[in-house]
Amino acid sequence: MKYSCQKGTKDILPEEVYKWQKAESAFAEICGQYGYKEIRIPTFEQTDLFLRSVGDTTDVVQKEMYTFEDKGGRSITLRPEGTAGVVRSFVENGMSSLPSPVRLFYNITAFRYEKMQKGRYREFHQFGVEAFGAEGPAIDAEIISILVAFFERMGLKKTKLCINSIGCPTCRAEYNKILKDYFRPHLSEMCEDCQSRFEKNPLRMIDCKEEKCGAIAANAPRLIDYLCDDCKAHFEGLKANLEALGISYEIDSGIVRGLDYYTRTVFEFKSENVGSQGTICGGGRYDGLVSEIGGQPTPGIGFAMGAERFLLEMEAQGIEIEKDQKVQLYIANLSPETQIEAQKLAFGLRKQGIGCEIDLMGRSFRAQMKYAGKTGIPFLLVLGDDEIASGKAKLKAMADGTEKEIALSDLASAIRSWNA
């Protein structure tokens, strides 16, 4: 074999693509019910956008971006996530003058140069939502409820919501001091990563997976205990709002989120079935991001759900997504002449909304029957010389083999009313 798809990319074949379509349409429909409008943004942006928004010290930026120079000498990056591009678009298109809040959703591919493992790809799909202009915790609860509604619609049973607050720049600065005071005496026992995190971003030391670090971090002061009054009120408001909606959650102070733009609310839906990381979707508030990108200060919040991880979870929970059968009728034909008549008949039926397939390879009648049986097409009609002459044919329901004599001109309505 000469060519294969690139590392970390995947073909989504017809036998699987219906699952994607179901998930995409359910997500779009639910977002629509909430008043979120779809936005489609470019696949690549200027590199600097991601340095500024995602943060130039994050792993995503430092080692995972697909960055290249185009023929005009510009530094271009394939988007590693959706929020940055949406925020850029929000600012560039002056959406702050739209009625607030501005509610957007999207369905994109994103790219991260990583070593792959379960639930992790270099090109992956995200369903996401962003809401701009609403400051209070109600909108936080709203976007979380979108996910809950989506999971319910798709039949997903067990989902675990974890929430946390990582505060605002003011309380986080204060907390960082406290955290460093706590870790300082233990620093020599901790891993190299944590030692360098100590100066750069002590917050990340909390969710270190190293056993020795984890033991030390377990007793570390938690940011939610040191939130400023405003942030505390916001978090309490979110909890109350979730409870009012009947959405159960856990507080997980280990959720830090690896992108720099997050403030206050952060959350994840987790599972053990989607790879070691366990995150099906993650999101949070980014109240400083719009101004960082050059817009008027505007609060924002959003999430991204990994479509591959979502589908992995569906499969792990044994939830089948129904396949839809667009072709209703198979027309078997017995000769070159009847094949043309079958094509004419099918052409007309499709205009009436009945999907049809016919044999075009001149295969034996038996082979055509086998094909019709295997494809699961629910109705069959044999078009031979007799049927053409009489204008009548037997319409057969493949499931139970029952047949009814029908005038060819009445086929569409006969199929529609078969079970009536």
Add this chain to the structure above:
RNA sequence: GUGGGAUUAGCUCAGUUGGUUAGAGCGCUUGUUUGUGGCACAAGAGGUCAUGGGUUCGACUCCCAUAUCCCACCCCA
């Protein structure tokens, strides 16, 4: 970037201390006589055994390198 396992037909896999023309199941195509399927039976197509070197009289089998896939660490969706 670090580490472990794998790579033989479209798919899932056999392949015996290295020994002639490389196998099975599923799938696919065709057929089992005249126009009714899923089953059964039969036949057929499809492989430079991931790629490149090496050892050997001889390599799918042993050695090395590369690529790809799977999994874990880091981190994220």
